[in-house]
Every structure is written in C-alpha cells, then in structure tokens.
Amino acid sequence: MCIRDSKKASSVRSLLYLAKRSKSVTSATAQAAGQQNEPEQPPFTELQRDFLEPKGFYDLLKNKGVEFFTGVPDSLLKDFCAFVQDNVEPKNHIITPNEGLAVSLASGYHLATGKYPLVYFQNSGLGNTVNPLLSMAHAQIYSIPMLLLIGWRGEPGKKDEPQHYVQGKVMNGLLTEMGIQYEVLPDFYEGAEKSVESALFHLQNRNSPYALVVRRQTFLNYKLQNKAKNDMPLNREEATKIIVDNIGDHDAIVGTTGFLSRELWEIRARRQQSHERDFLTVGAMGHASSIALGIALAKPSRNVFCLDGDGALLMHMGALTTVGTSNCSNIKHIVLNNSAHDSVGGQPTNAFQVNLSEIARNCGYSYSCLLYTSPSPRDRQKSRMPSSA
Numbered sequence: 001m002c003i004r005d006s007k008k009a010s011s012v013r014s015l016l017y018l019a020k021r022s023k024s025v026t027s028a029t030a031q032a033a034g035q036q037n038e039p040e041q042p043p044f045t046e047l048q049r050d051f052l053e054p055k056g057f058y059d060l061l062k063n064k065g066v067e068f069f070t071g072v073p074d075s076l077l078k079d080f081c082a083f084v085q086d087n088v089e090p091k092n093h094i095i096t097p098n099e100g101l102a103v104s105l106a107s108g109y110h111l112a113t114g115k116y117p118l119v120y121f122q123n124s125g126l127g128n129t130v131n132p133l134l135s136m137a138h139a140q141i142y143s144i145p146m147l148l149l150i151g152w153r154g155e156p157g158k159k160d161e162p163q164h165y166v167q168g169k170v171m172n173g174l175l176t177e178m179g180i181q182y183e184v185l186p187d188f189y190e191g192a193e194k195s196v197e198s199a200l201f202h203l204q205n206r207n208s209p210y211a212l213v214v215r216r217q218t219f220l221n222y223k224l225q226n227k228a229k230n231d232m233p234l235n236r237e238e239a240t241k242i243i244v245d246n247i248g249d250h251d252a253i254v255g256t257t258g259f260l261s262r263e264l265w266e267i268r269a270r271r272q273q274s275h276e277r278d279f280l281t282v283g284a285m286g287h288a289s290s291i292a293l294g295i296a297l298a299k300p301s302r303n304v305f306c307l308d309g310d311g312a313l314l315m316h317m318g319a320l321t322t323v324g325t326s327n328c329s330n331i332k333h334i335v336l337n338n339s340a341h342d343s344v345g346g347q348p349t350n351a352f353q354v355n356l357s358e359i360a361r362n363c364g365y366s367y368s369c370l371l372y373t374s375p376s377p378r379d380r381q382k383s384r385m386p387s388s389a
Helices: 003-035 054-063 078-087 100-112 122-139 164-178 189-206 236-245 259-270 288-298 310-315 318-326 355-364 376-383
Strands: 069-071 093-095 118-122 146-150 182-184 208-214 252-255 278-280 304-309 330-338
Touching: 054 078, 054 146, 054 189, 069 100, 078 093, 093 100, 093 164, 100 118, 100 122, 118 122, 122 164, 146 189, 164 208, 164 355, 182 189, 182 236, 236 259, 236 330, 252 259, 252 288, 259 304, 288 304, 288 310, 288 318, 310 330, 318 355
Parallel strands: 069 093, 069 118, 118 146, 146 208, 182 208, 252 278, 252 304, 304 330
Antiparallel strands: none
C-alpha cells in the first residue's frame, strides 16, 4: 500500500512537472510571437478615489421626495450647499443664522406638508441643535422626521484645526446618546443611494431624525455661481488693518470665528507685533461679543474691541441685548459685514437686508453708525466717545 501510494504520488508529480513545463513553453512561445493579441487587463477601479457629484446627490434626494433644504453652511458640505444655493428656489432653501433654527424650520415644514426636509450643518453646530432635537423632534416627544447632513470636522486620524478635534472625537457618541441613528455617507453614487434609502426607511417607519455624516472630500468640487454681491470699497482685511492702526497700545481685541481672526493674526505676525492683547475666537461661533463684554466688565480701565462678522453676529444676535443693556462704556463692537459665510464657501447671509446699526441702537447701544469707507478724522474722533458701540 505504501508502495502504491508512492508510485501514485510520483506519477502526480511527473504530470504536474509536464503541465508546468508545457505552460512555460506556451508562455515563451506567446512572448516570442508578441503579446499584441492579449486582452488588456482592466484597471483596479477599487483603488481609484471616488467623489460624490453634488448634482447627482441632489437629484437622488429630489427623486426620493426630499425637496426642502435648510441649515448653516459648512466647509465639508460647501460643494453640495453651493449647488443647492444655485439650483433650488429660495422658498425651498433657507440659510438660517444657527443650526437650532434650521431644525425648527424643518419641523414646521414637515408639520405642514408631511414631507421630509434636509437640515445641513457642521458638527461644531451640533450643540445648537440639541434642544430642538431632544425636546421637540425626538421620537418620545413630537416624533418629527428629518434628514440631517452633518460635516465631520475633526474626524479622528484626519488633520484639522485644533478647535475641531474634541468635537470630531465625541460626535458619534453624542448622536448615539441623543438617540439619533446615523451612518457615514459613501463617496460614490451607488453607496449614497443605499444610504439615502436606509435613511428614508427610518424616517417613514420610526418618525424621528436620521443623520448622514459626511467626511472630508466626499463631494466633487462645485463652484458657487450666485455669490453674495459685494461692491463695498473696503474688504475685510483692509478694514482690520485700519482698526489695528487706530486702537491704543493697551486696548484688547476679541476676534470672531473665521477668516477675520486668521487675518488679524497674520497682520500682527507681519508687523512682528505681540499677540498677547488679542483673543482669537476660533470656535464658539457667535460668542465673540459676550467674551469681549466679560473682559470689558472685568477691566473697566481698558478699551475692548470686538471684531465681529455678520454670520457670527446673526448666529446669536440675542447677545446684542446683553451688551447694549450692560452700561459698559469700554466695549466697542465692530461688525465687518460682507453678507457672506466667507470661510465655508461664500454662501450668503441676510445681513445686507437688515440695518445692523439700527438693531444695535434698539438693543440699547448708546451709539452706532455705518461706515462704508476708511473713516475720516471726524469719524475717528466720534468713535472715541464713551459708548457701547
């Protein structure tokens, strides 16, 4: 038996050797004859980087019945937001001052129509949504379904700005604790279609919010066409330079979120000036004036300048009443208004449609004015008067 097995194994080895030799000879013959007749191997498409086309994603949502969009622009969602801004009629796309307002607006839309709205925002704005999501839209309260599209800044393992790391790390846990089911939006159409179908199944059957989380570089680039029109003679950086040139050596500055604080830092760096009198509000959008007021109340002998942006001011405009009624004469609140969310794609705010100076005055500011150009000496003298403007 052992002998027979040995002979059989020897025969198998011989056959394998002959087959291998035959394959080798065939391969050598093919090489000698040239390989022009061999079919070209297909590329490894699974190794290619995919991007989700904004139009394709929008069309997918529209075909599924999602026609109402609201939220606060985000840099990771800017391509999709820009497409929506350019292609959706204004009554079906509303950019809100803060994320909580968007959730509330979406809730009203669903209550009136029975349809499913989409609310978009950066994960740093998740905190603004907590109250309406948990005390109104939650399945145990009014059970209002809506699709949340959340930009994942500070995703673990991805390079980002420091203010996003903590939020990015805890975001998934926060959504889970809030009882909001979520999934990461795939960056290719077929995957996105399945995710949207899963989301709509949840909205239809569980009547509660569902989130699609968007990673960096998910969407293909799309350039916003309908940018906010701004023909003002001064731009933000020029205005910031004028302010820095005309404040005292002991005055403090609180810079708002976005490009303004970055430009303030760059101005100081180019001039080799100290940053010790500047506080850059890199996160906490909309809270710069409250921070400035806290400093001004504690340091009554120093002027404190709050350099604010229109988007940030609108986000928590109620702070104007706190500043205006504080009787604090050493805070100067300067709003650089370009009517745009400049640092996240240039989508418009509605700040050119309202008179922020009059609003400040009606909130208790003792002095307010509008400036369109570099201030004259007379304007500069007036700006030194004791006031909370």
